[in-house]
Amino acid sequence: MSDSVAGYPYETRLNVLYPPLAVIDEKVLSDGCEYRWFNQTLCQVNGSVVRVAIIEGEYHWHRHENDDEFFYVVEGKLLIDLEDRVVELAPRQGFVVPKNTLHHTRAPQRTVMLMVENAGIIPTGD
Template identity: 60%
Template structure:
């Protein structure tokens, strides 16, 4: 599934190399898209991504990869089939591979995600 068919601003390129300082507040200040996702760096076989989000993503799953979400600021909700995970700043949650989920943010929210480098953010289905 391509990220091109969705109304998100998804950037899979690695923005920072080893040894570079990553200035998250500057990236947040420079972005105005309501659902922005930028790969910051690679750590072994995983990537760290910055999300600046507001609104709803679509329901999806990742058949072979887990996703880690950490809330920097705002409020982040993860809808699962049987519950809603409500995260505040400083809280994190792992969505296990194969689990259908829908991320959403009722206000501008900044998150960090850690996931496999080859993951397609929009999901496998």
């Protein structure tokens, strides 16, 4: 898996797929996705990146010590387990997980979401 994060059963592509001034068509990318857990960096905006994820199933518990993480559901349903509660996101809803917050994301059905995070963030956690 080049441009992937090794050691986890997720297809994670950290390369920036679209340069500035390019039209980004998330639907074409997500409709053609054959992975159960896929993450692709779409573009870079200043010091942050926008990533699309097409997921079904569970991600491992992790935290990002120095970075906040924003999740926005396009289709499906995302559950974000925190130590004290579960946040449920439906389409067109978003949520920020603050830095250094232990969290666990899961999707009981195929879910497409966008994430905004620091360009240097390690998706699998620090």
